[in-house]
């Protein structure tokens with residue numbers, strides 16, 4: 450039995466928006482094919498940290514990082530790394546569903562098309578597979594050419610997951626993927642995350658403690674830009690070491 | 704309190720009424736004079752005759768040469784302004800830093816404030832001689848130079864309206880595209896421009912409307928010779944320049960020659976009216992889509 454590899458690591462990571470020190474000396478190592486949840490009060494830096502793993506913060510004027518982010522042991526902030534290649538390996542699902550104003554089919558195959566794949570049979574097969582993996586196939590198989598904007602919020606979010614899966618990343622970053630959805634859709638997404646971790650390394654930001662408890666193997670608690678505690682979810686929720694963690698998970702603030 | 708509000712309300716009503724009255728007045732003059740024109744010249748001749756020679760002894764009243772001249776210069780102008788304007792819009796939106804934007808935008812505004820007569824002489828004395836070195840059989844007066852310079856003048860209109868349209872696209876779509884591994888080019892032309900397409904189309908229609916109505920540049924650089932042709936290398940005349948030419952000359956008021964101004968004017972009015980309505984309609988549809 451080989452020990453699981455570390456898929457993602459942060460080494461002494463600091464991040465700044467201009468003068469504002471948003472992330473402070475973060476060290477963490479996340480296991481391959483496990484679900485890691487980021488929790489913490491709003492504004493503590495969860496999204497900022499999540500977005501360093503696919504360098505989504507690069508477009509923000511004045512944003513910079515110090516330290517290292519490793520994907521499979523390689524520093525993704527090195528000069529020679531191409532962000533577009535990186536993001537094919539590290540997919541992302543956003544807080545609000547953001548399908549393109551195109552058909553359902555075009556949404557799912559978008560990532561393949563920009564890689565130059567044009568063959569219809571290949572695209573169709575990939576679309577079906579990704580939609581099945583995102584537990585959406587049965588609901589949309591008869592209306593693939595309809596606008597994605599006509600779907601419900603929950604369906605749109607699963608479409609966005611399918612779209613991310615279609616380019617076969619190995620990591621999936623999810624920033625509060627269910628916070629804009631109703632309870633039934635939320636349950637579907639959680640079920641889906643549970644399925645997906647067989648094949649993907651998942652990092653999920655959530656402000657919902659129960660959700661973190663249900664879906665994650667590991668939990669990281671952030672507070673004011675610092676990683677306060679990182680442990681197996683069970684351990685963290687039953688016996689938190691830090692007082693701040695304890696206060697947070699018992700709902701005393703945040 | 705009550706009284707002053709009544710007065711203000713009255714003043715507002717008055718200014719609205721004046722605007723409407725002036726518009727109605729213009730349309731009424733245009734209509735009545737053109738009706739009396741069409742009592743002497745048949746609509747069929749006006750629309751099918753291939754020559755426009757109202758000021759000659761052998762009078763012919765076919766509007767087609769003027770329409771062709773107008774469409775030709777407009778087409779050249781849009782062919783110049785659309786690619787450049789759209790590229791600038793995408794550049795400002797996707798590539799330029801905030802500081803670069805602060806420099807480029809005012810510079811573009813300057814283009815829009817240059818008087819058209821200056822553009823006209825620029826076309827005649829700079830662009831035409833330059834183009835003649837590349838195209839030896841280019842006439843001294845031609846639709847090409849006038850169209851190109853008109854296009855340059857229209858660039859700010861397309862670039863700023865298109866930029867507005869692109870920046871109105873939800874930020875989340877750009878993130879979706881980048882998150883899927885799109886390059887900047889793929890993001891802007893594959894996602895942002897299509898999502899902003901109705902706004903961009905509106906900018907182009909307004910630009911066409913502007914080009915159709917443009918007078919000074921073509922009057923100076925395009926030759927004032929009505930000719931039914933799609934060849935941009937020879938002198939032509941547009942609807943607007945014809946109107947200027949006749950208005951400046953000394954045709955007697957009330958004569959048939961005089962009435963041609965209104966016939967040409969109403970043709971122009973039909974064009975720009977249709978274009979503006981089209982853009983209005985597209986804008987409305989587009990807003991519905993995003994609600």
Ligand SMILES: Nc1ncnc2c1ncn2[C@@H]1O[C@H](COP(=O)(O)OP(=O)(O)O)[C@@H](O)[C@H]1O
Pocket residue numbers: 466469471489490491492493494495496497498509
């Ligand atoms: N684009 C930005 N520019 C400046 N400050 C930002 C920006 N985005 C986030 N911040 C700040 O960084 C901190 C962390 O934000 P964020 O990572 O979004 O927190 P969380 O996701 O935990 O709610 C907050 O104080 C926020 O105000």
Ligand SMILES: [Mg+2]
Pocket residue numbers: 495496497624654
């Ligand atoms: Mg957040």
